[in-house]
Amino acid sequence: MAQISFAHSCLLYASAVFLLCFQIAEVAALSVHGLKTLVVYDKRVTDLEDYSKFFNDLNKRSYELQFSSVNENVSDIQLFRGEERLFDNLIVFPVKSRQVSKGFTAATLLKFFEEGGDILTVTSPYGLTESVRTFLNQLGIFPSPRNHELRDYFEEGNTTSIHFSSSGTLNPTVFSPMKSANLSYEGSAALLDNRDLLIPIFSAPRTSFTKDPKGGDDWTVGLQGYTVVGFQNLHNARVSWVGSDKFFGNSHYNDNGEFVQELAKWTFREKAVIKSTGFKHKHIDGTSYDELPYKVKDSITYEIGFSEWNGKTWIPFNASDIQFELKMIDPYYRLKLLPVRKSEEAQYYSTGNFMLPDHHGVFTFLTEYQRSGLSFVTEKDVKSIRHLANDEYPRSWDITNSWVYLTSICSVIMAWILFVILYISSSSAMNVPAEKKIN
Amino acid sequence: MQLSRLLTFSLVSVTAVLGIAVKQPHISFPKSDKRPLALGPITHEFVKAKKPITCDLPNDTVEFGFTIGADEKPERAFLIVGSNKHRVEIPIKPTIKNNGELSMYKFSIAIDKLPTSLIHFATTEKESLTASLLLASENGGANNVYVELFDLNLVFTPEKETSLPKRFGALPEIHHIFHSDPKMVSPWFAQVFSLAVIGCLVGLVLVWFGTVSFDLRKVTNSIYSLGFIGCLIALEYVFCQYYLGTSIFKTLRDTFYIAGPGIWLGSKLLSRL
Amino acid sequence: MTTKAHKKKTSSFTKFSETFNASLESYRKQVSGNSRLQLIDLFCVFLVVVGVAQFTFMCVLRDTFPFNAFLAGFISCVGQFVLLVSLRMQIVNSFPGISKERAFGEFIFASLIMHFICLHFVN
Numbered sequence: 001m002a003q004i005s006f007a008h009s010c011l012l013y014a015s016a017v018f019l020l021c022f023q024i025a026e027v028a029a030l031s032v033h034g035l036k037t038l039v040v041y042d043k044r045v046t047d048l049e050d051y052s053k054f055f056n057d058l059n060k061r062s063y064e065l066q067f068s069s070v071n072e073n074v075s076d077i078q079l080f081r082g083e084e085r086l087f088d089n090l091i092v093f094p095v096k097s098r099q100v101s102k103g104f105t106a107a108t109l110l111k112f113f114e115e116g117g118d119i120l121t122v123t124s125p126y127g128l129t130e131s132v133r134t135f136l137n138q139l140g141i142f143p144s145p146r147n148h149e150l151r152d153y154f155e156e157g158n159t160t161s162i163h164f165s166s167s168g169t170l171n172p173t174v175f176s177p178m179k180s181a182n183l184s185y186e187g188s189a190a191l192l193d194n195r196d197l198l199i200p201i202f203s204a205p206r207t208s209f210t211k212d213p214k215g216g217d218d219w220t221v222g223l224q225g226y227t228v229v230g231f232q233n234l235h236n237a238r239v240s241w242v243g244s245d246k247f248f249g250n251s252h253y254n255d256n257g258e259f260v261q262e263l264a265k266w267t268f269r270e271k272a273v274i275k276s277t278g279f280k281h282k283h284i285d286g287t288s289y290d291e292l293p294y295k296v297k298d299s300i301t302y303e304i305g306f307s308e309w310n311g312k313t314w315i316p317f318n319a320s321d322i323q324f325e326l327k328m329i330d331p332y333y334r335l336k337l338l339p340v341r342k343s344e345e346a347q348y349y350s351t352g353n354f355m356l357p358d359h360h361g362v363f364t365f366l367t368e369y370q371r372s373g374l375s376f377v378t379e380k381d382v383k384s385i386r387h388l389a390n391d392e393y394p395r396s397w398d399i400t401n402s403w404v405y406l407t408s409i410c411s412v413i414m415a416w417i418l419f420v421i422l423y424i425s426s427s428s429a430m431n432v433p434a435e436k437k438i439n
Numbered sequence: 440m441q442l443s444r445l446l447t448f449s450l451v452s453v454t455a456v457l458g459i460a461v462k463q464p465h466i467s468f469p470k471s472d473k474r475p476l477a478l479g480p481i482t483h484e485f486v487k488a489k490k491p492i493t494c495d496l497p498n499d500t501v502e503f504g505f506t507i508g509a510d511e512k513p514e515r516a517f518l519i520v521g522s523n524k525h526r527v528e529i530p531i532k533p534t535i536k537n538n539g540e541l542s543m544y545k546f547s548i549a550i551d552k553l554p555t556s557l558i559h560f561a562t563t564e565k566e567s568l569t570a571s572l573l574l575a576s577e578n579g580g581a582n583n584v585y586v587e588l589f590d591l592n593l594v595f596t597p598e599k600e601t602s603l604p605k606r607f608g609a610l611p612e613i614h615h616i617f618h619s620d621p622k623m624v625s626p627w628f629a630q631v632f633s634l635a636v637i638g639c640l641v642g643l644v645l646v647w648f649g650t651v652s653f654d655l656r657k658v659t660n661s662i663y664s665l666g667f668i669g670c671l672i673a674l675e676y677v678f679c680q681y682y683l684g685t686s687i688f689k690t691l692r693d694t695f696y697i698a699g700p701g702i703w704l705g706s707k708l709l710s711r712l
Numbered sequence: 713m714t715t716k717a718h719k720k721k722t723s724s725f726t727k728f729s730e731t732f733n734a735s736l737e738s739y740r741k742q743v744s745g746n747s748r749l750q751l752i753d754l755f756c757v758f759l760v761v762v763g764v765a766q767f768t769f770m771c772v773l774r775d776t777f778p779f780n781a782f783l784a785g786f787i788s789c790v791g792q793f794v795l796l797v798s799l800r801m802q803i804v805n806s807f808p809g810i811s812k813e814r815a816f817g818e819f820i821f822a823s824l825i826m827h828f829i830c831l832h833f834v835n
Contacts, residue, residue, distance in 0.1 A: 196604075334612050372607050402785075422653050635765055653751075
C-alpha cells in the first residue's frame with residue numbers, strides 16, 4: 001500500500017515537473033533565450049512614468065521586468081549569485097552617480113555579456129556611470145564625456161534635439177523600417193573603434209557635432225559620430241547602445257516606437273537569430289565518410305541547413321552569400337552554397353558535387369557564416385583525406401610512356417636466361433689465366 | 440494676412456541675400472606651382488566646382504581659404520573631406536588669422552594626413568573625394584552654410600598598398616587548381632622504341648649464335664643443368680606473376696619452393712662445370 | 713716551328729693509335745677462343761644499347777613520367793651490366809678463395825634478385 005502511494009506521488013511529481021517545463025517553454029518561446037530582465041535606473045534622472053509605453057510593449061511580449069533604482073538598496077543590484085547569472089537581459093538607463101555598486105562594475109558587465117547576457121545601454125550626457133562607460137569602451141564604443149551634447153545648428157528653432165530619418169539605417173538586418181519615420185534624438189554621440197563586431201545602426205547627421213560645454217574640441221563632427229550602435233560577441237550575445245534616454249520616452253514614442261521596439265527585439269534576440277540545423281558531407285554516390293573515408297580527388301558533396309527564429313518558431317533561413325570552405329591551413333576551396341531543398345524548419349544549402357583536392361592531409365570542412373547583425377554560425381568538421389594506396393595508381397601497362405621501359409626489362413631478363421644457358425653450354429677458356437700471368 | 444505673408448517673404452529674401460559674407464574663397468596649392476583658383480560666392484546656392492582638383496603627389500597639400508568680417512565669425516567652421524558613397528569623412532579645422540576687421544580662415548588638406556581608408560577609396564577604387572564646408576552658429580538660421588565645395592581626385596599610386604579594415608562579408612570564391620594529368624605519349628611512338636629494343640634483343644641473339652662457339656648438348660645431356668635452367672625460368676615466371684598482381688606472400692612461398700631444388704641443382708651443376 | 717709542332721702532333725697521334733691497336737690486339741687475344749668472355753662482352757654491348765635507347769626515349773619525351781618505370785628499366789640495364797663486369801673480372805682472374813663456379817652462382821643469385829626488384833619497381 002505504502003509502495004503504491006509512493007509510486008503515485010512520484011507520478012504526480014513527474015507530471016508537475018513536466019507541466020512546469022512546458023510552461024517555461026511557452027514563456028521562453030519569444031526569444032531564443034530567457035526573458036528575465038533587470039532594469040537599472042537612477043531616480044534622479046529617470047522617471048519611469050515617462051517610459052511607460054516602452055516598458056508596456058516589453059511587458060506585452062511577456063518580458064519579466066525587475067526595476068532596480070541605484071538610489072535605494074544598491075546592494076540589490078546583483079547580476080550574479082555566485083557563478084549563476086541571475087538575469088537574461090539587462091537594461092541600463094542613465095545613471096548619474098560615478099559608481100553604482102560592487103555587483104555592478106565594468107568587469108561584472110563584461111562577464112554578464114560574455115556568459116550570454118544581452119544588454120541594452122541607454123546613456124545621456126548627464127547620466128553615464130563609469131562602469132557602463134568602461135564596459136562600452138571595452139567593446140570599442142566611446143560615448144562623448146559628461147555634459148557633451150550632440151548638436152545640429154541646422155535644426156529648426158532653438159532646440160537641442162536632433163532629427164533623422166529612420167530609413168537612414170546603416171544595418172537593415174537590425175532594422176528596416178515599414179515606413180519612414182522622423183526619429184527624435186537628444187543626447188550624445190559616440191566615436192567607434194574599427195572593429196567588425198561593432199554594428200553601427202544610426203550615425204549622427206552630417207551637419208551635427210558633439211559640443212563641449214567648456215569650449216574644448218568637439219568629440220565628433222558629422223558622420224564621425226554615431227547615435228545608435230550594436231555589438232555582438234562571438235557567443236552571439238548582444239549589446240546595444242543609444243546615447244539618448246528621451247529617445248525611448250513617451251513623448252517621442254509615436255515616431256521612435258517602431259525602431260525602439262525593433263532595437264529591443266534585436267538586442268534581446270527575438271530577431272536576426274539564425275542557427276544551423278546540422279551539416280552532412282558524403283560521396284556523390286551517397287556513401288558516408290565512415291563507410292568509405294575520403295581519398296584525394298574523390299567527388300563529394302556538402303550540405304548544411306539554416307533556420308531563422310521568427311519570434312515563435314524556427315523557419316527556413318534564406319541567404320545567397322553562405323560559403324563553404326575546405327581548409328588545410330589555407331583554404332583549398334571556398335564555394336558558394338546554393339539552396340537545394342527546404343523543410344518546415346530549415347533551408348538546406350549544398351555545394352553541389354566537387355572534387356577533393358589532390359593533396360592529402362587533415363582538412364577542415366568549415367561553414368562560417370558571420371554577417372553583421374545576424375547571429376554567427378560556425379560549423380566545423382575535421383576529416384582526413386588520404387593519399388592513393390600503392391595499388392591505386394595506374395599500372396605501367398596503362399601508361400604508354402612506360403612500355404619502352406617494360407620491354408627493356410623483359411628483354412634483359414630473356415637475354416639473361418639465354419645467356420645463362422649459353423654460358424653453361426660453352427667451354428671456359430684455358431689460355432687466359434696463363435696469359436694474364438705472363439703479363 | 441497678405442501683408443504679413445509679404446513681410447515674411449521679404450524678410451526671408453533679405454536674409455537669403457545677405458547670408459553670410461564669405462569673401463574671396465579660393466583654393467591654393469602651397470607645395471606645387473599650380474595657380475590658385477578663385478571660387479564663386481559661397482551661399483546656399485553654391486554649385487560645386489565643375490572641375491575636380493587633382494593631386495598627383497602623395498604628400499601634396501590643398502588649401503582652401505576665405506576671409507570674413509570679424510563680427511560675422513561662425514561658431515563652428517569645418518572643411519569636411521570624405522567619400523559620400525561610403526559615408527567616411529574627416530573634419531578639418533581652420534587656422535584663423537585676425538587682421539583688424541577681417542578674419543582669414545585657412546583649411547589645409549594634407550593628403551598624407553588623410554586616413555588610409557580615404558586614400559584607398561580615392562586611389563585604388565578611383566573615387567572622387569568631396570570637400571564640403573560647414574559654417575554654423577547657434578541660431579544662425581540662414582547664415583548657416585553646408586555646401587559641397589569641390590571634388591578631389593588623387594591620381595598617384597600610394598607608396599604602401601592600402602586596404603580597408605576587415606568587415607564581415609562574402610569572400611572571393613576559391614577553386615582548387617589541380618596538377619595537370621601527366622602527358623601520355625601516343626602508343627605508336629612508344630611501340631617504335633619498344634620494337635627497337637626488341638630488335639636489339641634479336642640482334643644480340645643472332646650475334647651470339649653467329650659468333651660464339653658453344654655446345655648446347657652440354658645442357659641437354661645433363662639432367663642437372665636442365666633442371667637448374669627450368670628452376671630459373673620458373674623463378675622468372677613467378678616474378679612475372681607477381682608483377683601481374685599475385686600477392687607478395689604467395690610469391691615468396693613459390694620462390695622458396697623453387698629455390699630449394701634450384702640451389703641443390705645449381706650446386707650439383709656448378710661443381711661439374 | 714710548325715713542322716716541329718706538326719711532328720709532335722703526328723707523333724702523339726701515332727702513339728695513341730699504336731696504343732689503341734695494341735690494346736685492341738690484346739683484347740682480341742684475350743677473347744679469342746674464350747666463348748664465355750665473348751658472350752659477356754656482347755651482352756654488355758646489348759645492355760648499353762638498350763640503356764641508351766631508354767634514355768633517348770625519355771629525352772625525346774622531355775618528361776620523366778613515369779619515373780619509377782624509367783628507373784626500373786634503366787637500372788635493369790645498368791645493374792645487369794655491373795653484375796656482368798664483376799663476373800667477367802672473376803673469370804679472367806678469379807679472386808683468391810672464390811672459384812669461378814661460385815662467382816657464376818653468385819652472379820645468378822644477384823641477377824635474380826635484381827630482376828625481381830626491377831619488376832617490382834616498374835609497377
